[in-house]
Amino acid sequence: MKTLILGNVYGSQQSTGGFYENYPGFPDGIQGIELSERMLEQAQKFGAEYQAEVAEKAVHLGDIFRVKTENWEYECKSLILVTGASHRKLGVPGETEFTTRGVSYCVHCDGALFRKKNVAVIGYGNGAARAVLYLSNICNRVHLITSRDKLVAEAVYLQRIKDLSNFVATFGAEVTAIKGDETVGSVEFLVANTPRSVKVDGVFVEMGMKPNTELAQSLGLELTQGGFIRVNRLNQETSMPGVFAAGDVTGGRMQVATAVGSGASAAISALQYLVK
Ligand SMILES: Cc1cc2nc3c(=O)[nH]c(=O)nc-3n(C[C@H](O)[C@H](O)[C@H](O)COP(=O)(O)OP(=O)(O)OC[C@H]3O[C@@H](n4cnc5c(N)ncnc54)[C@H](O)[C@@H]3O)c2cc1C
Structure with missing residues (x-):
């Protein structure tokens, strides 16, 4: 599948979180920035494109989604929202x-x-x-x-x-x-x-974190009472077909390992959605 990653990896909690001692595979710990760079490099190695642009709005137009950034508009058939959370x-x-x-x-x-x-x-x-x-x-x-x-x-x-x-x-x-x-x-x-x-x-x-749900709200997705994107935990589906969400923006145990796990599940679900 043709995959585009939007956002600034250096601005993520993962990159700014400092030294991670509990992410599996790194017994001596790893700096968040290095972990983010390695993840991006791996995704790019398998063909993902990366644009360090903030998505300002997403709309659903029939079979496609249109995502507007400050510089451009992109169209896609499926969306995975992993917009994380911000400091309260x-x-x-x-x-x-x-x-x-x-x-x-x-x-x-x-x-x-x-x-x-x-x-x-x-x-x-x-x-x-x-x-x-x-x-x-x-x-x-x-x-x-x-x-x-x-x-x-x-x-x-x-x-x-x-x-x-x-x-x-x-x-x-x-x-x-x-x-x-x-x-x-x-x-x-x-x-x-x-x-x-x-x-x-x-x-x-x-003071803890609040989920970044502006994009989800521009699409009209259902949120939980706590303000997180509501997902089916079995497959990370949101209330809108073709839109999946993962990581801290969906709440739960907010950790890198759980974000990666739910992200993988969302990607598999998006793939299944696109090939059916
Ligand atoms: C100080 C600190 C220490 C932590 N320590 C640990 C730890 O030791 N172990 C652990 O497992 N977890 C730790 N965490 C939590 C962990 O970092 C998060 O659970 C994890 O990074 C969540 O990943 P995520 O991808 O959901 O969100 P994030 O890492 O926040 O990434 C979200 C990304 O989405 C981007 N984004 C947001 N809105 C938009 C938009 N509109 N358009 C484009 N891009 C957008 C952001 O810029 C960011 O790059 C820590 C967090 C902090 C803040």
């Missing part, structure tokens, strides 16, 4: 203003900019735990600010965090603002309605 924002004053000036959503991309400085990680779960562990190796002090009453994450992360000497945590905190001058200077928050503030040079937001 905090939604407080200062967050947007200081993005790229101290506020970041990617420790592996920006952590090194805060060498020997003080940083805050705002969020919860495995994302926050991993961010704390990564930054504690680089920064002077890492302050976790979380709305939860404890950090819930994989046991191995919690064990490693317990041994850190440059880590502090504030639980039950509601962040109200990120302040600064040219760059980030502090985080303001409430604990039991008492205003508090911590001086930091950088803020890493780890």
Whole structure:
């Protein structure tokens, strides 16, 4: 089949996720960017074409789908949506203003900019735990600010965090603002309605992910209550014949191994759809 891959592989979670230690076949781990480049190289070796363009809209026209990008329009007989997920924002004053000036959503991309400085990680779960562990190796002090009453994450992360000497945590905190001058200077928050503030040079937001469903919505696909693309888990079919979806945009266990598995299943289903 003639296959076109649209999107920017370097902008994916997979590429920006840092070092992957749990993807099968790499016992010593692998950097996300290298994994993405290898996957792309393998797909291209078998004839897939790649265009680093963002698909802005997709429409269903009889037997075909038309996909519009910023530069071009493509037509195809079947579509596989693997648009992943994006970082959830905090939604407080200062967050947007200081993005790229101290506020970041990617420790592996920006952590090194805060060498020997003080940083805050705002969020919860495995994302926050991993961010704390990564930054504690680089920064002077890492302050976790979380709305939860404890950090819930994989046991191995919690064990490693317990041994850190440059880590502090504030639980039950509601962040109200990120302040600064040219760059980030502090985080303001409430604990039991008492205003508090911590001086930091950088803020890493780890509030989880939201699925990128704009294309799915432009096609009118059914979504789940959580906002993910609804699929039949047996074959990755969406609510529209000829359109399949896989990976994080469909929810479930959001991992590279599961994204690859569901992607393979979607590709086989698309093939069967096209040859029937
Ligand atoms: C910091 C971090 C650490 C992680 N650590 C691990 C780990 O250790 N192990 C693990 O298994 N998983 C880990 N994950 C999760 C893992 O990276 C994801 O589950 C996986 O990458 C999902 O793959 P995906 O293809 O569904 O989405 P993504 O990797 O997000 O790829 C989606 C792609 O779609 C593109 N796209 C989106 N919209 C459009 C559009 N309109 N047009 C064209 N292209 C579009 C994006 O640019 C991107 O390239 C981590 C994630 C993060 C953020």
